[in-house]
Each structure stands twice: as structure tokens, then as C-alpha cells.
Amino acid sequence: MKMKDSVAIVTGGGNGIGEAVAKYLVKNGAKVAIVDMAQKNIDRVVGEIKAMGGEVIGVQANVTSEADTAKFIKATLDAFGKLNIVVACAGIIRDGTMLTIDKETGKVTRKMGLDKWQPVIDINLTGTFLTLRDGAEAMVNGGWEGILVPISSVNKVGQIGQLNYSSTKVADALMPKIIVGEFQMRGIHNIRCVGVAPGYTATPMLTGMNQDALKALLHEVQIGRLVEPEEVAALIGHCVENGAIDATTIEITGGLCYEHGIAK
């Protein structure tokens, strides 16, 4: 499927990887709906895409809401008349261990609360589900060729301190297998599903962190630097155009190596 003249929705398109994906698609001739919770982010990215001469709409929405999801799908169809590409980039982290133990007494002093667990599940898992579900519904009903892209993470293998996040990202990584299997069962042959699992990516979240901690992270990366959001975007662009890539999740990590086993 060509990126040129296609129509895309990018959730979390107001920052980081989503922003890079939206801009990459526009540069290659797609029309894009930027969906984000943060109006400030939408304004900036829509303004920048406009300056590039791109056709774009910005929709403020919470991906965890069914009503908001219906809203941004409808807005996209109203503006551009069809839908071909759905990239579910909206995601958050709320790190912490499941239990915190007091060194002196050996007893539990704190547990990961639902305040840390639930928002991560709601946005990264339920939000991705709703975005892909309603995006696919529009594509099927409209008869348009399409691709669904959940965003996983290399931490799908199980990152300590991220029981919540890793649980969502392993689920996101599995989605293409199940969704494509169901499409096959239902006789849908023109919509693919391909997940992308980035490693440490140079979004403001990472570049802004403690520089010593960042250096330590880079020891694990074979290419010795962070992955650029534009490189993740280019991979997604390739997945759009290469019609044989389907029902899988592709890692883009710069060669992440585990020095101390899988759970670092």
C-alpha cells in the first residue's frame, strides 16, 4: 500500500514517536489525524505539519474512552473520506516495583497501588484495543485497504520495575497474531496488522533523564546510541508499503543486549 494519498490516524501523535510517525507519513504524501490528550502538543504538531504543507487535523481525545475513540474516527472520515493507517502510539509509564521491602525488618513497606497499575493498563492496553478495533471497523465498513500498528516495546520481555508496563507491551506485541488470524477467519484480506517494538528511543522522556543513567543504558545497546524516533517512523512507513509484512511484531532496538539475563 502506498503512503501517498493514504489517510492515517496517529494516537499519541502530539509528541515523541507518534509525532515522528505523523510527520514521516505526511512527508510521504499521507493525510494525518493527530489524536492526543494534550491540546498544547496537538497545536504544536499540527502547526509544524501545516508549515510542511501537509493536510492534518488535530483531535483532542482520551484513547481510553469509547466515545472519544468514535469521535476521532468520525472526525478523520469527515475530513479525509477514508482511513488506511492506524498507529496506536499513545502510551505512558508509571514505574515501580510490586513490593517495597524494609531492609531492617524484611517486611513489606509499600505495594504498587492501583493508581500506578490501572492507568498504564487503561492507556497502553485498553486504549490500543479501542483504537485498533474502531479503526478496523471503519476500514472494513468502508472497504478500504489498511494496516493497524500497535506499539509494543522491547520491555515486553519483562522489565523489572515495570510489571504494569511490560504486561501491556507483551499483550500489544501479541495483538497482530490474533487480529490477523481473526481477519483470515472472517475473509478479510486487505487489512494487515504489524506491531512495532522500539528499544530505547530518543524521545524527550529519555533524553531528559539523568545523563549518567542514560550512559548506563547505552552500554546495553550495540550501536552505542539511542534509536531515533524518525528511525521508528521509517520502519512503520516501510511496513505500510511492504504488503508482505503481516501478523508479526518487529523490534527496532539498535541491538539491545542483556548483560545479566532477560530481566535486567
Next chain:
Amino acid sequence: MSKFTYNDAEYIVEPSGYDIRRVMPDGSSSLVAANLYYGLPVQEAEAKAQALVKSIQPVGIKVVGPDITRPNMIGDLKIVGPDISRPNFIYWDKDSTSFPKSS
């Protein structure tokens, strides 16, 4: 440049490439859409802009929770919580003036 009001918010349709801006309560503006209707006659662009704004900002979506101005009563008892017999529907194409309260 033309203006229209929808659901208590003011919108501006700009002629250069027909950007749509929403005027925020503090007077600043936020970009809803850019470069959409370039080359279309102004009236047509404005009609399309209005239709788009209605689906981006559907009336009813900001209604969250029970309508406290119209509490549910069982006898003297005031019931707090949503009235499932009178839910807050989401109307895609009707604004608050075209869909007045029914009781």
C-alpha cells in the same frame, strides 16, 4: 476569514488554505485543522469546516456524570448517579439548541 459559533465555542475559518482555529476562553486560539479545503469556494469550505467541527467537538461528549440540575427522585429520595432511563446520549449532529431538554 469567517467565524461561527458551535456549542458555546467560537471557531475561525481562515482563507489561506482554510485552517480552522478554535478560540479558547482566554482569547488564545488552537489549531483544529490545517490546509484542508484549499481551492474550494469559501462557502463550501465553511460548510465543510462546520461539519468537521461538529464531529470533532460533538455535543454531549463533555457531559460526564449525572445532571445535577435535574436529580432523579424516588418519592422524597434524591438519587445520586446517572439515570439510566435518561442517559446522556452523544449526538453527533445536533447541538444543544437543536436538541432542547425534553422535560
